[in-house]
Amino acid sequence: xxxxxxxxxxxxxxxxxxxxxxxxxxxxxxxxxxxxxxxxxxxxxxxxxxxxxxxxxxxxxxxxxxxxxxxxxxxxxxxxxxxxxxxxxxxxxxxxxxxxxxxxxxxxxxxxxxxxxxxxxxxxxxxxxxxxx
Numbered sequence: 845x846x847x848x849x850x851x852x853x854x855x856x857x858x859x860x861x862x863x864x865x866x867x868x869x870x871x872x873x874x875x876x877x878x879x880x881x882x883x884x885x886x887x888x889x890x891x892x893x894x895x896x897x898x899x900x901x902x903x904x905x906x907x908x909x910x911x912x913x914x915x916x917x918x919x920x921x922x923x924x925x926x927x928x929x930x931x932x933x934x935x936x937x938x939x940x941x942x943x944x945x946x947x948x949x950x951x952x953x954x955x956x957x958x959x960x961x962x963x964x965x966x967x968x969x970x971x972x973x974x975x976x977x
Contacts, residue, residue: 848891848913850927852882854906864909866898870916873928875909882909885931888924890916919950 855864855877867874870890875883875898895914900907915922923943926933934942944965951960 848915848924848927850911850913852909852911855882855900855909857907859900859907859909861900864898864900866909866911868893868896868898868911868913873911873913875911877909885928887913888926888929889922892916 852875859877863878865874865876868891870893872886873883874881892914896912898909898911901910902908915924923939923946925939947965948960948963951963952958
């Protein structure tokens with residue numbers, strides 16, 4: 845998809861926005877809570893910093909820092925295998941599912957009058973699916 849939603853938590857229950865420092869750069873992200881760095885690494889690919897954001901949310905009684913990053917290259921061929929370079933690579937089944945979802949989103953963009961939400965993708969969809977010239 846064109847965006848990546850990353851959750852980092854749990855943070856202390858009394859965490860406020862002023863306690864969190866997030867630096868979102870085109871190829872790097874850093875997040876600190878109450879002065880302690882919880883994330884600092886190079887991203888798998890480039891992002892659009894002006895469209896990326898972060899929030900503090902509560903889910904099931906636990907406070908988390910949610911970071912939403914907008915990918916700079918929004919094509920199915922640019923399917924990230926992980927959020928950060930060299931760490932937590934997606935397994936083949938997850939990568940396969942992500943590539944299928946990319947292809948469905950591509951078809952939806954190319955054919956706005958049709959609904960592909962319930963479509964099942966089969967066949968060649970790796971690297972963004974078939975290339976139409």
